[in-house]
Amino acid sequence: MPMKTINVNQDVLADRRAAAELQRREWTEQGILVINLVSSPGAGKTSLLQSMARYWSGRVRMGVLVGDLATDRDAERLRPLVPVEQLTTGGACHLELSLVQHGLRKLPSQPFEVLVIENVGNLVCPASHDLGEHLRVVALSSTEGDDKPGKYPKMFRTSQIMVITKSDLLPYVPFRVEAAIEDAQRIQPTLSSFVTCAISGNGVEQLCDYLEHYRMQHLNPERRRGEVVDGRVS
Amino acid sequence: MPMKTINVNQDVLADRRAAAELQRREWTEQGILVINLVSSPGAGKTSLLQSMARYWSGRVRMGVLVGDLATDRDAERLRPLVPVEQLTTGGACHLELSLVQHGLRKLPSQPFEVLVIENVGNLVCPASHDLGEHLRVVALSSTEGDDKPGKYPKMFRTSQIMVITKSDLLPYVPFRVEAAIEDAQRIQPTLSSFVTCAISGNGVEQLCDYLEHYRMQHLNPERRRGEVVDGRVS
Numbered sequence: 001m002p003m004k005t006i007n008v009n010q011d012v013l014a015d016r017r018a019a020a021e022l023q024r025r026e027w028t029e030q031g032i033l034v035i036n037l038v039s040s041p042g043a044g045k046t047s048l049l050q051s052m053a054r055y056w057s058g059r060v061r062m063g064v065l066v067g068d069l070a071t072d073r074d075a076e077r078l079r080p081l082v083p084v085e086q087l088t089t090g091g092a093c094h095l096e097l098s099l100v101q102h103g104l105r106k107l108p109s110q111p112f113e114v115l116v117i118e119n120v121g122n123l124v125c126p127a128s129h130d131l132g133e134h135l136r137v138v139a140l141s142s143t144e145g146d147d148k149p150g151k152y153p154k155m156f157r158t159s160q161i162m163v164i165t166k167s168d169l170l171p172y173v174p175f176r177v178e179a180a181i182e183d184a185q186r187i188q189p190t191l192s193s194f195v196t197c198a199i200s201g202n203g204v205e206q207l208c209d210y211l212e213h214y215r216m217q218h219l220n221p222e223r224r225r226g227e228v229v230d231g232r233v234s
Numbered sequence: 235m236p237m238k239t240i241n242v243n244q245d246v247l248a249d250r251r252a253a254a255e256l257q258r259r260e261w262t263e264q265g266i267l268v269i270n271l272v273s274s275p276g277a278g279k280t281s282l283l284q285s286m287a288r289y290w291s292g293r294v295r296m297g298v299l300v301g302d303l304a305t306d307r308d309a310e311r312l313r314p315l316v317p318v319e320q321l322t323t324g325g326a327c328h329l330e331l332s333l334v335q336h337g338l339r340k341l342p343s344q345p346f347e348v349l350v351i352e353n354v355g356n357l358v359c360p361a362s363h364d365l366g367e368h369l370r371v372v373a374l375s376s377t378e379g380d381d382k383p384g385k386y387p388k389m390f391r392t393s394q395i396m397v398i399t400k401s402d403l404l405p406y407v408p409f410r411v412e413a414a415i416e417d418a419q420r421i422q423p424t425l426s427s428f429v430t431c432a433i434s435g436n437g438v439e440q441l442c443d444y445l446e447h448y449r450m451q452h453l454n455p456e457r458r459r460g461e462v463v464d465g466r467v468s
Contacts, residue, residue, distance in 0.1 A: 040274045040275040040276060040355070040357075040378075041274040041357045041378055041382055041385070041386060042274060042375070042377065042378025042379045042382055068385050069358065069385060069386055069387065069388070070384065070385060070386075070387050071381075071384050071385050073381055073384070073385060091358075091388060093327065093356075093358040093359050120358070121274065121357065121385075121386075122327075122356060122357070122358050122359075123274075123275045123355065123356070124303065124325075124327040124354065124356050124359070125327050125356075125358070125359065141276070141377065143276065143375065143377035143400065143403065144274075144275055144276025145276045147305075147307055148275055148276055150304065150305050150307070151275070151302050151303060151304060151305050151307060151355075152275060152303055152304075152355075153303065153304050154303070154325060166377065168406075169377065169403065169406060169407070172402075172403060172406060173403070
């Protein structure tokens with residue numbers, strides 16, 4: 001019997017890319033801006049979302065899917081502020097699109113204008129998994145050190161926005177904002193950067209306004225007619 | 235032609251376990267205490283090792299293998315203090331034993347009494363890879379939040395020691411040391427905990443003395459003769 005070699009890995013990757021592309025197109029048509037929020041564990045993703053939810057309260061409809069290996073601690077923190085669904089990976093190091101789609105079906109109060117997928121805390125593996133998002137936002141806390149972009153290059157290369165969190169701790173740590181931005185832009189020259197403190201809300205307004213503007217530019221059905229839109233969301 | 239099913243995954247895992255066990259036995263016979271130091275990115279592993287190297291300077295011979303996806307930044311920080319070799323995974327999310335063994339052959343000034351393998355900053359994937367270490371030490375920085383053990387259970391379940399780092403920042407963050415220890419011990423009841431500040435050296439002496447004592451108890455060839463030693467290192 002002749003042997004036939006099948007490259008399983010390549011086929012799976014191509015299938016996943018196509019599924020993510022299809023999902024992105026669907027979200028674009030629905031006018032939902034979808035953000036994949038990634039970072040190390042404890043960089044402040046959930047606190048940032050709490051602060052964004054407060055800023056948008058009563059004005060921009062936001063929903064959250066939050067991923068973790070175990071527990072529903074993050075969903076519990078967000079529940080008083082936004083419609084949220086916990087995705088539990090059962091040990092896996094990143095979210096897969098299928099889990100996101102499953103969670104989305106259970107998320108109440110749809111449709112949203114902005115849907116944030118808070119990924120598992122991991123600065124490595126989620127970089128390799130397209131969830132159909134329009135924007136990948138990487139949070140880097142001031143306490144992690146300004147040398148991280150170069151040490152975890154794929155995550156910063158595949159992100160469009162970097163949010164430097166915990167700016168209230170900058171006086172106590174050897175983190176230089178300019179050094180972190182420079183290190184990140186060496187990898188990804190078009191990266192936009194914001195500096196935030198989720199407790200005081202400093203910088204959160206600028207980030208939210210940027211995201212609203214992005215949505216209007218790229219996803220608003222009225223504006224999109226006859227306009228050239230960027231490659232990622234067209 | 236009849237089909238034969240081979241469980242490739244199980245075979246590979248069994249091979250890796252055997253290789254790690256063999257390496258551990260070799261290090262035990264050589265009297266080298268080997269530590270696998272794991273944490274999130276930016277939890278302060280390299281700073282902790284700098285502080286340990288200063289405490290042991292001229293007294294305990296320590297060597298370091300340091301893993302990263304890219305750059306040799308951590309090795310450069312450690313080089314003035316200890317013999318060190320950078321392991322670059324080229325994007326992979328954890329260290330493999332084969333890469334460790336390859337790096338060890340290039341590490342100067344052997345033999346050591348203590349060899350620390352600083353793993354890639356990732357609180358998920360390195361939990362599943364036995365590098366032949368005697369002790370897995372998980373560092374958790376005070377700025378990451380005291381809720382992390384329950385959210386990343388496998389890493390804490392497979393560790394013997396937890397080091398809470400950056401204790402100098404405790405006054406500025408909502409981290410309760412007791413809550414973190416309680417959360418971790420719910421997963422791993424025999425976990426030993428230390429609280430350290432790498433800048434001032436607070437707590438580093440206690441951690442180092444514990445490791446020296448552990449080595450004397452379990453790896454010292456003179457003491458080991460005729461003694462019952464614990465399952466892991468026997």
